[in-house]
Amino acid sequence: xxxxxxxxxxVAGNSKPKADEGVSVGRGLDGLNLFVAxxxxxxxxxxxxxLTTQGWxxxxxxxxxxxxxIAAMASQIPAGVLVDAIRNKAVVAFASILAFSASxxxxxxxxxxxxxxxxxxxHGFSSCTxxxxxxxxxxxxxxxxxxxxxxxxxxxxxxxxxxxGAALMGACGYYVxxxxxxxxxxAVTLPAVLSLLPLTRLREQAPPPSPGKHPARAPIxxxxxxxxxxxxxxxxxxxxxxxxxxxxxxxxxxxxxxxxFASLLxxxxxxxxxxxxxxxxxxxxxxxxxxxxxxxLLIGFCTLxxxxxxxxxxGHPAALVxxxxxxxxxxxxxxxxxxxxxxxxxxxxxxxxxxxGLIGLAIGIGATISTTxxxxxxxxxxxxxAYVSLxxxxxxxxxxxxxxxxxxxPAPLDLQLD
Amino acid sequence: MPENVKPLPxxxxxxxxxxKVRGANGEELGPIVDVLVDxxxxxxAAVIDFGGFLGVGSRKVAVDWKALDFTSLGRADTVGLxxxxxxIAAAPEYKxxxxxxxxxxxxxxxxxxxxxxx
Numbered sequence: 001x002x003x004x005x006x007x008x009x010x011v012a013g014n015s016k017p018k019a020d021e022g023v024s025v026g027r028g029l030d031g032l033n034l035f036v037a038x039x040x041x042x043x044x045x046x047x048x049x050x051l052t053t054q055g056w057x058x059x060x061x062x063x064x065x066x067x068x069x070i071a072a073m074a075s076q077i078p079a080g081v082l083v084d085a086i087r088n089k090a091v092v093a094f095a096s097i098l099a100f101s102a103s104x105x106x107x108x109x110x111x112x113x114x115x116x117x118x119x120x121x122x123h124g125f126s127s128c129t130x131x132x133x134x135x136x137x138x139x140x141x142x143x144x145x146x147x148x149x150x151x152x153x154x155x156x157x158x159x160x161x162x163x164x165g166a167a168l169m170g171a172c173g174y175y176v177x178x179x180x181x182x183x184x185x186x187a188v189t190l191p192a193v194l195s196l197l198p199l200t201r202l203r204e205q206a207p208p209p210s211p212g213k214h215p216a217r218a219p220i221x222x223x224x225x226x227x228x229x230x231x232x233x234x235x236x237x238x239x240x241x242x243x244x245x246x247x248x249x250x251x252x253x254x255x256x257x258x259x260x261f262a263s264l265l266x267x268x269x270x271x272x273x274x275x276x277x278x279x280x281x282x283x284x285x286x287x288x289x290x291x292x293x294x295x296x297l298l299i300g301f302c303t304l305x306x307x308x309x310x311x312x313x314x315g316h317p318a319a320l321v322x323x324x325x326x327x328x329x330x331x332x333x334x335x336x337x338x339x340x341x342x343x344x345x346x347x348x349x350x351x352x353x354x355x356x357g358l359i360g361l362a363i364g365i366g367a368t369i370s371t372t373x374x375x376x377x378x379x380x381x382x383x384x385x386a387y388v389s390l391x392x393x394x395x396x397x398x399x400x401x402x403x404x405x406x407x408x409x410p411a412p413l414d415l416q417l418d
Numbered sequence: 419m420p421e422n423v424k425p426l427p428x429x430x431x432x433x434x435x436x437x438k439v440r441g442a443n444g445e446e447l448g449p450i451v452d453v454l455v456d457x458x459x460x461x462x463a464a465v466i467d468f469g470g471f472l473g474v475g476s477r478k479v480a481v482d483w484k485a486l487d488f489t490s491l492g493r494a495d496t497v498g499l500x501x502x503x504x505x506i507a508a509a510p511e512y513k514x515x516x517x518x519x520x521x522x523x524x525x526x527x528x529x530x531x532x533x534x535x536x
Contacts, residue, residue: 045473052449052467055436170472251475255468256511259504266471379513 024198025141026153031195032093032134033154035188037161039100041169042185043123047107050178054111064116071124073364079128080357083136084217084350090200092133094193099126101189108182128360132353135339139347140202144410145289147343151336152285158335159277159328166270217350228406229345229355233362235297235401239334240366242304242393245374247327249386250311250320258317268321276328277335284332285340292409293341294401300333301398308391312384338363344408432491439466439486442502450497454480454519463521464497465512478512480519500524 047068051061083092099122106119134154142150173181223229251266258265288296303326310323338359346355370390378386419425439447452465463480470476487498501524509522 041472047473049449049467049470049473049476052451053436053438055433057435058451166472173472248474251470252477255470255475255477256507259507262469262475262507263471266469266475270471270474 021198021201022141025202028195028198029134029138029141029150029154030157032192032199033157034161034164035192035195036097036130036134037158038165038168038188039097039104039185039192040127041162041165042104042181046169046173046178046181047120049173050107050181051111051116053178056111060113064113064120067117068120068124069364069368071121072127073361073368075125075128076357076361076364077354078357079125080132080354080360083129083132083353087203088200089133089136089140090196090202092129093137093196093199096126096130096133097189097192097196099123100130100192101186104182104186104189108179108186111179128357131360132339132356135342135356136352137199137202138339139343139352141199144343144347147347148285148287148289148336148340149282150285151340152282152288152332155281155285155332155335156278159274159281159331163271163274163278166267166274170267218346220351220354222349223346223351223355223358226345228341228408229358231400231404231406232341232345232408233359235301235397235405236334236338236359237362237366238393238397238400239301239304239330240363241370241373242308242390242397243327243330243370244367245370246304246307246311246387246390247324248371249374249378249383249390250324253315253383254317254320257315261317265317265321269324272321272324273328273331276325277332280329281332281336285336288336288340288409292407293337293344294405294407296333297337297401297405298398300330300337301394301401303327303330304394305391305398308387308394312387312391341408344410429492432488434464434488434491434497437491437495437497439464439481439497439499440490441506442500445503447499447501447503447506448476451478452514453483463519465519466506468506469503477507479506479509480512480521481506481509482521482523485522485524 048061048065051064052058056064083089086092103119103123103126106115106122110116135151138150138154139147169181169184172184247269251269254265254269255262284296284299307323307326307330310326311320314320314323339356342352342355342359346352374386374390377389434450434453436449436451438449441447448466448468448470450464451467453461454463454465455461461483463483464486465478465480467476468479481499481501485499485501487500490496490498501522506522510520512519
């Protein structure tokens with residue numbers, strides 16, 4: 001679910017001449033983040049539940065999901081380049097959301113191999129264009145100085161959308177049918193598109209009129225040798241490697257040990273972090289603006305080894321749900337920092353979305369390895385060993401961030417030039 | 419119709435993959451995701467994807483084929499099982515491949531572990 005974590009924007013700060021317009025753009029971004037997160041809930045692990053009810057074999061489901069993962073990873077870089085090249089990001093977002101509707105409808109109406117594969121590829125690619133497009137619109141709207149606050153707000157609305165989505169889709173699957181979940185998903189794309197309407201006015205400024213010698217877009221090689229970007233991508237990959245298998249592992253433990261309330265407690269494990277994100281994201285965005293990115297990054301990363309050790313030592317089902325609150329702290333920090341640090345590094349170079357694509361690819365690789373890695377340790381040793389191993393990977397992420405990640409917050413002077 | 423084709427009415431046979439299994443108290447346990455057969459092709463166990471929420475946290479558990487009741491398959495599209503949630507939850511997780519599966523049985527249908535790869 002990491003793809004829908006990103007952005008948000010600062011409404012309050014922009015109340016200058018065109019105050020009304022600013023308010024409606026801000027509300028548009030709020031709604032967009034909420035509904036997009038809502039839509040994303042139906043995709044993901046639920047697809048395998050649905051395909052199972054359609055008589056799919058486990059092997060075929062595995063193939064379809066792998067195809068989606070590969071499509072999403074292979075799309076990160078090209079999607080970034082594409083979004084950079086299109087000046088009106090609302091058009092990109094509109095096309096991506098339409099692709100989500102098509103994808104959801106294909107899954108609901110034609111759950112046969114070819115169409116499911118098409119839906120997976122379509123969804124994988126458009127996730128890679130939508131996340132960066134939302135971040136780019138947030139940057140245009142809020143400006144570099146207020147981007148942290150806006151991203152905090154985006155994360156708040158996205159997590160509300162995730163939480164409502166999990167409850168709504170879960171109830172729909174249980175009381176109506178698995179298929180109905182995808183019709184509901186397709187229906188939610190309508191309010192998402194409506195939220196876009198006020199955002200069509202946003203235009204990227206002409207490429208920075210900066211110190212002459214720069215071409216319109218910085219060369220790609222400059223990004224790959226940018227130390228801050230490479231270190232941050234590595235940090236994000238290590239963090240995700242330690243993070244993404246932790247919830248499934250805890251949920252699996254609950255299914256085994258929590259008896260009749262297991263499914264409810266797993267729902268709690270999914271929703272509790274969303275509540276935390278909704279509560280603290282704006283504060284974390286403000287903190288990143290005022291005290292710097294490094295501090296927020298370290299706060300977020302530090303929760304991961306702590307969570308792993310707590311999972312490994314406390315076995316009580318209710319404790320697992322409470323420990324998941326730490327996941328919310330990490331999700332808030334990382335969700336804000338990915339688009340924020342990408343903006344610090346490449347916001348005005350015309351390569352913002354490509355930078356986000358690079359980080360997205362690193363996160364995708366981490367997530368893919370994580371499940372296999374944790375599954376292997378759990379099988380070969382024990383679930384507890386898997387938690388501890390994930391915690392150690394998380395600790396590596398903390399050490400790398402602490403030792404090598406530079407502060408990327410622009411100096412206040414730079415900001416005033418905007 | 420070609421000579422080598424014979425009709426098999428839905429009243430006599432039905433698909434089982436993806437059909438939901440209901441427990442002793444009517445609670446939903448999860449769908450059948452695989453069937454383990456012996457070298458004659460006779461089914462010995464069904465693999466159920468048990469529990470979870472929105473696909474997160476489910477566990478695969480193998481249950482004795484004889485413990486399943488297929489009489490409700492045509493009528494309600496579900497399969498019955500005389501076990502409750504707690505009994506399934508306590509079972510070891512099913513892993514494909516050697517050494518084989520540990521199959522959950524009802525007290526009336528004892529069955530030794532199945533070696534799916536003999």
